[in-house]
């Protein structure tokens with residue numbers, strides 16, 4: 001039986017939420033699609049944060065506590081790391097082919113950290129995603145929620161410098 005489902009507003013206007021919404025829709029907005037949905041969030045965003053968990057909880061009508069339970073039980077899931085800024089590099093197929101692995105290596109080298117880690121000064125957290133829905137702009141990265149397409153390493157490293165220098 002198909003019922004119309006009024007979806008709560010996505011946390012932001014970021015188009016990547018549509019990927020997650022499609023996953024929930026494919027599962028009929030049933031709580032049984034919870035784990036797949038959280039995978040989808042992580043693949044698109046690189047991590048799970050509270051606004052995302054709240055949105056999924058409301059959309060699937062599952063208590064938020066259960067989502068935190070699932071997110072912390074499975075080691076696969078990464079909760080939003082503590083850095084003041086975040087850089088997510090996409091390692092999905094389209095981006096990989098266009099050299100995102102090398103891009104990630106350059107960022108790792110610059111920051112001195114690996115995927116899932118935060119710099120010692122707490123400025124920047126680094127994560128990877130598995131397709132942020134911008135394959136046409138491969139290789140893609142997201143810095144503080146803003147997608148940067150066709151990311152040449154120099155451009156991305158410069159962007160990171162700018163973001164970290166901003167004292168806001």
Ligand code: FES
Pocket residue numbers: 090091092093094095096130131132133134135136138140
């Ligand atoms: S694979 Fe990177 S945006 Fe799709």
